[in-house]
Amino acid sequence: MTAFISAGAVALMAAGFATTFVAHPNLSLPGPAAVPVQAVVRLEVNDVGLWAMSAGILLLAIIPMLRVLLSLFMFLVARRLLDALIAGIILLELLLSTHVR
Amino acid sequence: MVALILAGLFAAGFVAGLLGALLGIGGGIFLVPALTLIFGLPIRVAVGTSLVAVIATSAGVAAMLPPGRGADVPLALRLEIATTAGAIAGGVLAGYASPQALGVLFAAAVFATAGYTLYKARRSAAAGVPERLFAREYTVQRWPAGLAMSVVAGMASGLLGIGGGFIKVPIMYAVMGVPMGIATATSNFMVGITAAASVFVYYGRGDIHPLVVIPTAVGIFAGAMTGVRVMARLRVAWLRTALVALLVLVGIQMLLHSLG
Numbered sequence: 001m002t003a004f005i006s007a008g009a010v011a012l013m014a015a016g017f018a019t020t021f022v023a024h025p026n027l028s029l030p031g032p033a034a035v036p037v038q039a040v041v042r043l044e045v046n047d048v049g050l051w052a053m054s055a056g057i058l059l060l061a062i063i064p065m066l067r068v069l070l071s072l073f074m075f076l077v078a079r080r081l082l083d084a085l086i087a088g089i090i091l092l093e094l095l096l097s098t099h100v101r
Numbered sequence: 102m103v104a105l106i107l108a109g110l111f112a113a114g115f116v117a118g119l120l121g122a123l124l125g126i127g128g129g130i131f132l133v134p135a136l137t138l139i140f141g142l143p144i145r146v147a148v149g150t151s152l153v154a155v156i157a158t159s160a161g162v163a164a165m166l167p168p169g170r171g172a173d174v175p176l177a178l179r180l181e182i183a184t185t186a187g188a189i190a191g192g193v194l195a196g197y198a199s200p201q202a203l204g205v206l207f208a209a210a211v212f213a214t215a216g217y218t219l220y221k222a223r224r225s226a227a228a229g230v231p232e233r234l235f236a237r238e239y240t241v242q243r244w245p246a247g248l249a250m251s252v253v254a255g256m257a258s259g260l261l262g263i264g265g266g267f268i269k270v271p272i273m274y275a276v277m278g279v280p281m282g283i284a285t286a287t288s289n290f291m292v293g294i295t296a297a298a299s300v301f302v303y304y305g306r307g308d309i310h311p312l313v314v315i316p317t318a319v320g321i322f323a324g325a326m327t328g329v330r331v332m333a334r335l336r337v338a339w340l341r342t343a344l345v346a347l348l349v350l351v352g353i354q355m356l357l358h359s360l361g
Contacts, residue, residue, distance in 0.1 A: 006160045013315050020312070029106050030146060031312035034304060053311035057153060061304070063160045064297035071178065086178045090294070093185040098301040100189055 001070070002063050009059035016052025023049055034058075037098065065094045106140070107316045113139065114154060114320025115327075122328025124344050127264035127292065128321045129155055130214050133207060134351045138358060142313065144200045144207070149303035150314050151262030152296045157318040158325050159293025171286035173279065176241060180273075181291055183248040184255035184265070185298040191259020192299030196306055198260070204359025207261050211352035215345045217267040222341055242278045250276070259299035264292040 021027065032047075035054035045051045068091050075084035113135040114128070121128035129151040136147035195203060241247075250272040254265035266288040273284035303309055 002160060013311070016311065017315050027103055027312070029103060029312055030142060030310040032310070033307035034309045034311050034314075037301075037304065050311065053315060057309060057311060057314060058304075060153065060156055060160060061297055061300050064156060064294040068178075068294060071174070083175050083178065086175075086182060090178060090181050090185055093182070093189065094294070094298055097185075097189045097192070097298050098305075100193060100302050100305070 002067060005059060005063055005066065009056045009063075012052045012056030012059060014056075016049045016054075016056060018049075019052060020047075020049030023047075065091065068094065107312075110136075110140070110313060110316040111320035114317040114322075115324035116320075118154075118158065118321035118324025118326075119328040119331070120324075120344055120347070121321075122325045123331070123340060124218055124348075126214060126218065126266060127155060128158070128325060129261070129263040130211060130348070131351065132317065132321060133262050134211070134355050136313075136317070137204070138354055143308075144203045145195055145303070145306070145308045146310055146313065148195065148203070148260070148262030149300070149308035150310070150317050152258075152300040152303060153309065153314045154318040154321040155262070155264055155296040156293050156300060158322050159289075159296070161322050161326070162289075171282060172290040173241075173283050173287050174290065176273075176279065177287045177290045179244075180247060180251045180269070180287075181294055183251035184258075184269075184291060184295050187252035187255025187257075188259040188295050188298035189255075189302065190252075191256035191261075192302030193259075194256070195260050196302075201359045201361070203260065204355050208352045208356040208359065210257060210261055210263060210267075211348055211355060214263075214267045215348040215352065217271060218341065218345050218348070220271075239278060239280055239283075243276050247272055247277045255295055255298065258292075258295045259302070264288070265295060266292065 032050060034057060035044075035051050037058065040051065040055050040058055068087055072084055072087035072091060075081075075087055114132060117128035117131035117135060120131050132151045132154060133144070133147045136142045136150060137144050142150075250268060254268035254272070257263060257268060258265040266285075269288040269291065270281075270284045273279040273287060274281050279287070300309070
């Protein structure tokens with residue numbers, strides 16, 4: 001599953017990267033900051049290339065969360081409730097980090 | 102000109118990943134100085150870039166290898182409660198710290214990494230009896246100390262964009278009684294989760310710039326994979342000494358750059 005999501009993230013970043021340079025050949029670095037999370041989720045697309053690159057980075061960033069979520073489910077299935085609780089706490093911390101500034 | 106800079110970012114990432122793999126540490130310890138000293142990027146942008154690169158490398162390795170191979174996953178998750186909290190705190194603190202303070206902290210981390218690498222090398226060389234790197238049975242001890250230092254490792258990751266293995270591995274091995282091979286594998290399992298804890302803080306603060314992140318992350322991933330393959334064929338003793346010397350030079354440069 002993580003391989004599939006990694007591939008999707010890479011594809012979005014590559015497509016966005018290429019689109020950005022076609023649309024803005026005189027770009028300077030470091031370039032614009034990534035599109036805010038809410039704008040990515042709501043598909044608020046002002047710059048397609050930047051949106052795609054930002055979406056790819058966010059997709060990559062959630063892979064560790066998905067690994068923890070997978071661990072949580074595996075522990076629940078195996079009835080290792082303490083380990084499941086610990087995985088749940090980590091997942092909550094990671095979700096909290098998305099709202100912290 | 103832009104194409105040249107992008108190629109340079111890829112090359113910087115590649116070299117950082119390669120050197121990190123050869124030393125058995127993450128590439129962030131080389132990448133952040135390269136981005137600040139060579140490319141003149143603000144240190145927070147460099148740290149944000151390094152965090153994404155750490156996640157990319159961790160995800161890539163996990164996709165290619167059995168997840169958590171050799172790692173004590175329940176131990177990793179227990180320590181990760183503290184590490185994640187520390188990483189979030191570190192990410193937030195980075196927003197208030199001056200670039201100079203971050204630079205000095207980073208230099209301290211570089212020196213600590215150099216010392217840890219030498220310690221690992223000397224311990225391996227001095228061992229009279231082959232150590233059981235992946236012992237099947239062991240008892241994890243001193244949880245309070247382990248959890249406390251895990252918070253520190255997480256803060257280092259969140260503040261400086263590094264994996265924190267130079268804190269986590271000695272704590273697990275020397276304090277908590279975990280065999281060295283398992284401690285290293287467990288630390289590697291944790292690194293992506295720790296980086297993910299603070300990357301959203303940097304993202305929300307506008308410190309993630311995709312045009313810098315993407316070529317660098319691709320480079321560091323390629324470099325790390327190359328380093329793992331090359332390492333098996335090299336006699337690393339002299340190479341390790343040379344890279345430790347490079348680390349010390351990098352640390353001095355970061356210190357001088359930060360102190361103006």
